[in-house]
Amino acid sequence: MPDYPADRLISLNQHAIEVLKLGIPLDFGFGDSSIDQLIQINTQLIPLAGRDLELGAFLSESNLPSRYRSIAEALLVTRNPASVFESLAIEPRAAKESALPLRVAMVEPIVVMSLSFFVLIILSSITTPTIVAQHRQLGSQPGSVTELLILIMETRAVWVLGFPALLIIGWIAWRKSTKAIANRLPGATDHRKLLQKQSNAQRILALVDSGIDQELAQRLVDSQAAGDPMIKQLFDRENSNSVAYRRNSLTRTVRMYGFLAQYTRNFKMMRLPQIVGLSLASLIVLGISLLLFVPWIDTFYSISAYPVESFQTPLSATTNHSPSPTAIEATP
16 A cells, blocks of 8 residues: 555545445445545545655645544554444444334334235125125115225225335335434434444544554544543543553443444334334234124124014925825825
8 A cells, every 4th residue: 555645545545435336335424425525535635646744744735524534544544444444334334224123113014914905805806795795685784894895895996006006105215214214213312322432432443453652542532532431531641551451441342332332223223113013013903804804793783683583484384385194194
């Protein structure tokens, strides 16, 4: 890798662009335009290429964006830039995973809705005509649920074609809005802060592994991990801890923040989507069950309103058609 700061940073930016093109997100603070911004920064750095500048002079002349400036400084001073890139991938990768509970929560309702779709087809094709014929034979008035079932039967041509289309459109819209919804879930703010702290600790760990001097480490900690006492105390000027101790402490800090972020996602953010998904699936099952049983119960009540004798053959009719005892005796 080139030794000059501008050449080294251009090369690192090019590596980052290739990683972003592979679909691996890196949080440079540019949002969705990271590739374009990095290309623009490389173009801006070309006049400084080949110049043996000190790090401070290079950063002052390069006029880098404020958020990217600290990342660029960390990339230039560390011997392990891959660790810095890994820290940049922590938050966006976990942000994608934070939307996973919402998508998983909707799988069960969608499966139940699909099965209910086929159940409604069977109901409107076989069951409903039988129930309607029974009410016409008895001359009774169908109940409200039976009338709903009749309406479903009469509009079958519409919803048989419309339901799959609405399901696909709804699923696409849901996938696009899951990220915004996930940011409003209970625990989402804590999850985002823990990921940021984990990313900062990972970046500082890369700096410690590079053996940078105390003053630069302190300045980078102040800019990247402002307000995090767990990291600041490791770089206290009055603290005489060894580099190995700081490295081990930072490694444990990174793991701790990662564990807390995962715990927050699994036990806080996932709970509400699971409850909503289960409730929605249960309501669909309840509605289909009512459509299955209530019309038949309504029909049975209509039948029970008639006397039992009306469904029996009169005894006199049976007697008229049966042979008399005398006729039986006269038969040879």
